[in-house]
Amino acid sequence: MNTRFSSGQLRKYFIMGSQNCHHDPLQLLESALSAGITSFQFREKGEGSLTGNDKLVLGRKMRAICARYGVPFIVNDDIELVEPLKADGIHVGQNDVPINELRQLFPDKVIGLSVSNKNELANSPIQLTDYLGAGPVFNTTTKSDAKQAVGIEWIKAIRNEYPDLPIVGIGGITINNAASVLEAGANGVAVISAITKAKDITEAVQYL
Numbered sequence: 001m002n003t004r005f006s007s008g009q010l011r012k013y014f015i016m017g018s019q020n021c022h023h024d025p026l027q028l029l030e031s032a033l034s035a036g037i038t039s040f041q042f043r044e045k046g047e048g049s050l051t052g053n054d055k056l057v058l059g060r061k062m063r064a065i066c067a068r069y070g071v072p073f074i075v076n077d078d079i080e081l082v083e084p085l086k087a088d089g090i091h092v093g094q095n096d097v098p099i100n101e102l103r104q105l106f107p108d109k110v111i112g113l114s115v116s117n118k119n120e121l122a123n124s125p126i127q128l129t130d131y132l133g134a135g136p137v138f139n140t141t142t143k144s145d146a147k148q149a150v151g152i153e154w155i156k157a158i159r160n161e162y163p164d165l166p167i168v169g170i171g172g173i174t175i176n177n178a179a180s181v182l183e184a185g186a187n188g189v190a191v192i193s194a195i196t197k198a199k200d201i202t203e204a205v206q207y208l
């Protein structure tokens, strides 16, 4: 592993795009940052999401807010946005740009990879990543094509195989089950709706 990202920065990893927000996404992000999130992923994706220049413009604003708080700004999937947004890193899934290629494109950026099962774990160049997103831990309705929930057992299995690897759990994580994900060995929890749908964002981030 390396020093691009510390595992503590995974502790409260907030993911969001405008499609997840009922109110102003910039205000929501600002509230989450001031409440103490430790990383942010710009995931403008799925029904109702922005594309093209609108996506770039929103990304720039979010990037600037994260910079003010000194919190890492990670782009989901979109390699074209990494340099224009001066992102700290990129997060990809199994069907996106392969990790080997990404590492060549972005030697100094944080690279995160989603892994959902043993097969994916065995076939991924883990040594080229900075962290793994493991899940979906619990059922989620936020991602329409989410795979089946794998439970905290999956976190335990990865932790067992890689004692020092930075791991963040994702999928259906709430203030009520976050502790079980950490106890299973994750360094942090990655959430969308636990924050975007919270009545009180400050409280939600604190409880996470």
Ligand code: TZP
Pocket (backbone or CB within 6 Å): 015, 135, 136, 139, 140, 141, 142, 143, 146, 170, 171, 172, 173, 190, 191, 192, 193, 194
């Ligand atoms: N990847 C796996 S599950 C998921 C993503 C992006 C959605 C997580 O959203 P929520 O609302 O925290 O369950």
Ligand code: MG
Pocket (backbone or CB within 6 Å): 077, 092, 093, 094, 096
């Ligand atoms: Mg993807």
